[in-house]
């Protein structure tokens with residue numbers, strides 16, 4: 001515990017809030033507490049967003065709910081002269097392995113399965129740890145937040161694959177590819193999870209450090 | 214406790230820790246003492262570079278959406294598509310909302326962001342008075358940052374090419390290469406564009422006029 005206590009008590013760093021100020025999250029400009037809009041970038045100011053965690057949970061739950069049909073229903077509907085087939089997200093990965101495209105199979109698997117699930121867990125963990133005012137691993141949690149914000153949008157890869165394939169493969173009777181319902185629910189799941197991560201106020205991670213002192 | 218004037222303070226957007234803004238020598242970077250987020254950078258000529266890259270990206274974007282992207286050939290059946298015609302071709306069922314989403318993420322939002330950046334930073338690069346809505350425009354560009362997904366689309370294209378390889382032969386069109394160039398230019402631009410440096414430059418340029 002020693003090192004955590006020393007981390008800022010000894011360096012004498014104070015937050016804008018403790019100095020009676022409110023900082024703009026978009027541009028860093030500080031204002032007197034109670035100022036409504038940033039003088040520099042005109043963004044709305046909030047010392048701490050009281051509803052931050054509620055929004056995080058609401059978007060996160062919506063994202064998780066839509067992730068379920070995204071995995072059950074077909075992502076791609078393929079019609080060729082010989083056959084008609086539907087493939088789910090996992091089915092698409094299996095198909096790529098079948099074609100011996102292991103690298104691409106890995107990219108799709110990571111982007112469509114691992115990143116979304118990892119993101120659900122990471123955001124839930126961050127929200128719970130803030131609610132419990134945990135003072136453990138603040139640096140690591142902050143890095144986790146940055147990582148989640150950075151990586152989330154890459155889940156969109158499979159949606160673009162479906163869109164490109166369905167635009168490209170329209171060869172009358174020979175072959176056609178169309179998007180399935182999972183493409184839409186997956187895209188919405190990614191969008192909602194991005195909203196969830198953006199609703200999280202990372203300053204809450206560091207606030208717990210002060211309240212417990 | 215006595216605080217310096219508010220405009221000389223920077224609060225870390227990640228952890229709210231207060232710092233006194235420093236005048237940095239060229240090439241230097243200042244980070245938050247608590248969470249190590251980058252707060253300030255000083256790069257001579259960064260504004261000019263950002264604007265030139267944004268203009269280049271804009272031109273590439275227009276090329277990427279109007280020229281043929283790929284040509285698919287299976288047993289004599291051709292299908293050459295530009296990004297624009299591909300999006301407008303979607304008109305049934307599940308494809309419509311998907312087409313709207315794709316158009317937003319790879320065309321509308323990236324183009325809006327580029328225009329906003331050129332509008333806000335262009336005058337700074339030329340050393341003239343910022344435009345009246347420069348702050349709102351740059352704020353918009355910042356908000357749109359995670360939603361402009363050109364580079365992700367490019368990875369999607371690669372995956373799609375491999376999936377379709379068994380079905381037909383594909384020839385890449387000029388738009389594909391324009392798009393690849395666009396992705397590289399966008400990544401370089403976002404690397405050298407430091408948001409706090411730009412806010413500061415907007416402040417200074419406005420004060421100089423007053």
Ligand SMILES: [Zn+2]
Nearest residue numbers: 024027038041
């Ligand atoms: Zn601001």
Ligand SMILES: [Zn+2]
Nearest residue numbers: 225228245248
């Ligand atoms: Zn910080």
